[in-house]
Amino acid sequence: xxxxxxxxxxxxxxxxxxxxxxxxxxxxxxxxxxxxxxxxxxxxxxxxxxxxxxxxxxxxxxxxxxxxxxxxxxxxxxxxxxxxxxxxxxxxxxxxxxxxxxxxxxxxxxxxxxxxxxxxxxxxxxxxxxxxxxxxxxxxxxxxxxxxxxxxxxxxxxxxxxxxxxxxxxxxxxxxxxxxxxxxxxxxxxxxxxxxxxxxxxxxxxxxxxxxxxxxxxxxxxxxxxxxxxxxxxxxxxxxxxxxxxxxxxxxxxxxxxxxxxxxxxxxxxxxxxxxxxxxxxxxxxxxxxxxxxxxxxxxxxxxxxxxxxxxxxxxxxxxxxxxxxxxxxxxxxxxxxxxxxxxxxxxxxxxxxxxxxxxxxxxxxxxxxxxxxxxxxxxxxxxxxxxxxxxxxxxxxxxxxxxxxxxxxxxxxxxxxxxxxxxxxxxxxxxxxxxxxxxxxxxxxxxxxxxxxxxxx
Amino acid sequence: xxxxxxxxxxxxxxxxxxxxxxxxxxxxxxxxxxxxxxxxxxxxxxxxxxxxxxxxxxxxxxxxxxxxxxxxxxxxxxxxxxxxxxxxxxxxxxxxxxxxxxxxxxxxxxxxxxxxxxxxxxxxxxxxxxxxxxxxxxxxxxxxxxxxxxxxxxxxxxxxxxxxxxxxxxxxxxxxxxxxxxxxxxxxxxxxxxxxxxxxxxxxxxxxxxxxxxxxxxxxxxxxxxxxxxxxxxxxxxxxxxxxxxxxxxxxxxxxxxxxxxxxxxxxxxxxxxxxxxxxxxxxxxxxxxxxxxxxxxxxxxxxxxxxxxxxxxxxxxxxxxxxxxxxxxxxxxxxxxxxxxxxxxxxxxxxxxxxxxxxxxxxxxxxxxxxxxxxxxxxxxxxxxxxxxxxxxxxxxxxxxxxxxxxxxxxxxxxxxxxxxxxxxxxxxxxxxxxxxxxxxxxxxxxxxxxxxxxxxxxxxxxxxxxxxxxxxxxxx
Numbered sequence: 001x002x003x004x005x006x007x008x009x010x011x012x013x014x015x016x017x018x019x020x021x022x023x024x025x026x027x028x029x030x031x032x033x034x035x036x037x038x039x040x041x042x043x044x045x046x047x048x049x050x051x052x053x054x055x056x057x058x059x060x061x062x063x064x065x066x067x068x069x070x071x072x073x074x075x076x077x078x079x080x081x082x083x084x085x086x087x088x089x090x091x092x093x094x095x096x097x098x099x100x101x102x103x104x105x106x107x108x109x110x111x112x113x114x115x116x117x118x119x120x121x122x123x124x125x126x127x128x129x130x131x132x133x134x135x136x137x138x139x140x141x142x143x144x145x146x147x148x149x150x151x152x153x154x155x156x157x158x159x160x161x162x163x164x165x166x167x168x169x170x171x172x173x174x175x176x177x178x179x180x181x182x183x184x185x186x187x188x189x190x191x192x193x194x195x196x197x198x199x200x201x202x203x204x205x206x207x208x209x210x211x212x213x214x215x216x217x218x219x220x221x222x223x224x225x226x227x228x229x230x231x232x233x234x235x236x237x238x239x240x241x242x243x244x245x246x247x248x249x250x251x252x253x254x255x256x257x258x259x260x261x262x263x264x265x266x267x268x269x270x271x272x273x274x275x276x277x278x279x280x281x282x283x284x285x286x287x288x289x290x291x292x293x294x295x296x297x298x299x300x301x302x303x304x305x306x307x308x309x310x311x312x313x314x315x316x317x318x319x320x321x322x323x324x325x326x327x328x329x330x331x332x333x334x335x336x337x338x339x340x341x342x343x344x345x346x347x348x349x350x351x352x353x354x355x356x357x358x359x360x361x362x363x364x365x366x367x368x369x370x371x372x373x374x375x376x377x378x379x380x381x382x383x384x385x386x387x388x389x390x391x392x393x394x395x396x397x398x399x400x401x402x403x404x405x406x407x408x409x410x411x412x413x414x415x416x417x418x419x420x421x422x423x424x425x426x427x428x429x430x431x432x433x434x435x436x437x438x439x440x441x442x443x444x445x446x447x448x449x450x451x452x453x454x455x456x457x458x
Numbered sequence: 459x460x461x462x463x464x465x466x467x468x469x470x471x472x473x474x475x476x477x478x479x480x481x482x483x484x485x486x487x488x489x490x491x492x493x494x495x496x497x498x499x500x501x502x503x504x505x506x507x508x509x510x511x512x513x514x515x516x517x518x519x520x521x522x523x524x525x526x527x528x529x530x531x532x533x534x535x536x537x538x539x540x541x542x543x544x545x546x547x548x549x550x551x552x553x554x555x556x557x558x559x560x561x562x563x564x565x566x567x568x569x570x571x572x573x574x575x576x577x578x579x580x581x582x583x584x585x586x587x588x589x590x591x592x593x594x595x596x597x598x599x600x601x602x603x604x605x606x607x608x609x610x611x612x613x614x615x616x617x618x619x620x621x622x623x624x625x626x627x628x629x630x631x632x633x634x635x636x637x638x639x640x641x642x643x644x645x646x647x648x649x650x651x652x653x654x655x656x657x658x659x660x661x662x663x664x665x666x667x668x669x670x671x672x673x674x675x676x677x678x679x680x681x682x683x684x685x686x687x688x689x690x691x692x693x694x695x696x697x698x699x700x701x702x703x704x705x706x707x708x709x710x711x712x713x714x715x716x717x718x719x720x721x722x723x724x725x726x727x728x729x730x731x732x733x734x735x736x737x738x739x740x741x742x743x744x745x746x747x748x749x750x751x752x753x754x755x756x757x758x759x760x761x762x763x764x765x766x767x768x769x770x771x772x773x774x775x776x777x778x779x780x781x782x783x784x785x786x787x788x789x790x791x792x793x794x795x796x797x798x799x800x801x802x803x804x805x806x807x808x809x810x811x812x813x814x815x816x817x818x819x820x821x822x823x824x825x826x827x828x829x830x831x832x833x834x835x836x837x838x839x840x841x842x843x844x845x846x847x848x849x850x851x852x853x854x855x856x857x858x859x860x861x862x863x864x865x866x867x868x869x870x871x872x873x874x875x876x877x878x879x880x881x882x883x884x885x886x887x888x889x890x891x892x893x894x895x896x897x898x899x900x901x902x903x904x905x906x907x908x909x910x911x912x913x914x915x916x917x918x919x920x921x922x923x924x925x926x927x928x929x930x931x932x933x934x935x936x
Binding site: 314349353355360379 | 470
């Protein structure tokens with residue numbers, strides 16, 4: 001009987017594993033950076049020691065913050081994010097070198113990376129627990145929607161590359177959709193946790209599918225209209241898909257009713273078809289997807305990306321030895337094509353697998369989580385990342401029509417990078433809360449008490 | 459909530475699986491079609507930056523070669539003799555394509571030919587820069603230079619063949635162009651140079667020797683004479699040669715451009731003075747079918763020298779009597795390339811056997827191993843050896859005593875035939891000369907055309923202008 005004494009299962013912290021993986025990721029990224037220099041110019045650039053130093057410092061700070069405040073957090077996500085961020089930096093540096101004199105996009109990106117890690121550290125140390133976020137459902141939701149629609153404000157929003165998804169304040173431009181993604185994932189999670197019972201239980205059953213009551217349709221219709229507004233006025237298919245997909249998925253997960261997913265898919269299909277019929281920018285994207293060679297000049301971007309990846313082939317041309325500069329926007333939307341050209345399809349698939357790892361770890365956290373808000377939030381953040389990767393890399397590789405989303409952690413641009421670091425921070429926070437041992441009171445075992453008393457009585 | 463989360467995870471897994479599957483699909487099924495797209499700059503640039511094989515003449519002379527360059531393409535195509543071999547090498551440009559041998563032998567020169575596959579693998583394994591194969595032409599630089607010098611600035615062409623093999627010994631066309639201008643790495647300047655050449659009314663980029671056809675005029679009388687010999691005539695057979703021949707079925711009569719030496723002359727005499735009426739009568743006697751058959755045996759109505767995309771010479775169809783009479787003396791719609799007329803002389807010189815003309819003898823890989831060799835090949839037996847020998851003698855008389863005296867070479871027996879032709883009464887006539895030498899053991903057969911020649915419309919004029927060029931060309935070969 002004595003052997004049956006309750007043993008609290010304390011998960012291993014695995015911070016050492018994380019550190020080893022981070023060192024591995026840093027080595028890969030910095031090695032790639034050096035390779036770019038060597039292959040393009042034949043010598044290491046003078047900036048390389050600084051780049052290596054800053055990257056290592058930033059990674060170390062992130063790791064220390066996690067070790068200090070989130071000792072039980074998932075050990076895989078942070079190294080994956082560092083590797084992706086590093087590879088993005090390398091590709092941007094490589095594309096910088098095409099220009100004569102070289103651009104300094106990589107330096108800019110390094111600054112954004114540092115800011116992103118700063119935000120990550122803030123989330124890790126200062127927020128530390130995701131549950132308080134539940135208290136600001138409507139504030140956060142409203143902020144998210146306002147941010148999302150901000151580019152439509154005349155004078156504030158600016159059109160870039162055919163999509164009005166940027167806001168310009170003075171010399172600074174900002175893509176608010178990325179921040180809105182995080183805010184809305186939080187807001188959806190806390191809203192749905194509150195309302196899920198009524199959304200799940202009331203309704204009718206038609207053809208084996210539970211349909212919601214008409215008055216409960218409000219939220220999904222509002223999100224649908226917002227998504228359509230993004231599609232119509234911001235001309236951004238990707239953002240529209242991302243937000244609506246995120247919302248429908250979270251609705252489905254929280255209510256456990258497939259009816260919501262079916263309804264959402266139908267609504268999205270209707271919206272997409274409506275867009276295809278009425279908007280030339282949507283038709284052009286679809287045309288470039290189905291048959292890019294029907295109009296070489298109009299679909300040049302998609303064609304150039306295809307050319308690049310075909311040129312890279314299975315193993316790639318080698319870092320610095322391809323010609324990613326021939327693809328427009330190679331450092332932002334088309335960074336996946338640049339990876340595919342220089343690291344080959346093998347390299348691109350490896351990158352996809354790293355995203356897959358992050359998503360898998362995120363969903364694992366959701367499954368392990370014991371309270372609904374954290375569960376829903378982790379699912380939402382992971383799925384949003386999966387959907388974003390699927391949409392942009394699928395677009396670049398011609399699996400889907402191209403949409404103007406950023407490639408998380410890799411594309412050049414501060415808003416996307418910082419927001420995705422916050423996502424990574426949030427996932428780690430949830431995972432720490434999930435895995436840390438509960439501060440339980442050891443139940444009193446009368447037998448043990450007695451034995452102790454005997455001992456004490458000597 | 460775990461059940462729906464598992465389902466969401468499954469959906470996410472499907473999405474990643476689709477991305478990976480699509481990547482695989484792209485590499486397996488789309489890559490090769492994408493790489494073969496002509497708009498693909500990466501492929502074009504890579505090809506342009508290759509260490510392309512040389513094109514050689516006479517064994518050692520590089521008429522097109524590749525040298526290192528210090529710009530983004532690493533290698534620069536150079537044509538050391540500027541214009542001299544332009545019609546043979548063609549040009550190799552960044553965005554205006556390529557022509558002539560640079561185009562037909564592109565796979566070998568660039569090293570992408572399947573025959574070079576194993577060598578490419580070895581180069582890859584041993585980390586050597588792959589180099590394209592070299593293309594050895596049959597051109598003899600001395601003959602080419604002599605022909606080009608003799609033709610000078612006159613508009614026209616010279617073709618020299620080895621009668622026994624069909625090898626092209628020289629091929630000159632004028633005006634020509636400098637392929638270096640179009641191969642320049644200053645892409646814009648190269649494009650401008652190309653456009654300037656393409657829009658030049660003198661057509662400097664056209665190969666007059668193999669890709670243009672002209673009325674052959676009196677040089678075609680060789681074909682008519684061969685047909686007559688095959689039909690049973692002998693060099694001494696008498697032919698009516700009136701001063702004017704009324705063309706059957708018309709009110710027009712054909713005049714002689716010179717004195718034929720009587721109203722009934724031998725065939726030898728008729729060829730010697732290039733008597734129009736006599737050959738018109740011979741043509742009428744032989745008939746359309748036999749004349750065409752003879753022309754086709756000499757190579758008419760077929761394309762030759764595919765390496766340079768040679769065009770077919772033409773003998774017209776469905777002739778009435780008047781048209782037949784005119785065709786027999788190389789007028790009406792008869793049209794021949796200088797290459798074709800050189801082939802006529804070559805077949806006569808080679809005792810009636812027409813050899814298939816060719817310009818590339820060997821293609822050698824970087825290690826000098828031949829990967830492709832041309833063996834001389836007979837195209838047809840155009841004449842019996844006896845008839846051919848008789849016609850050789852008749853042609854020798856043309857040079858020794860007749861219209862072709864300007865082609866005489868001391869100590870060498872030369873056979874030849876002059877011609878003057880016009881397509882249009884307003885245009886200046888073409889001066890022709892085709893010949894071979896030496897008579898007993900022919901080493902070279904030549905055809906020369908000078909366009910827009912400022913000469914009287916008779917054969918002496920044609921002989922005076924074109925024959926010296928043929929002579930200079932032949933002398934270089936002897």
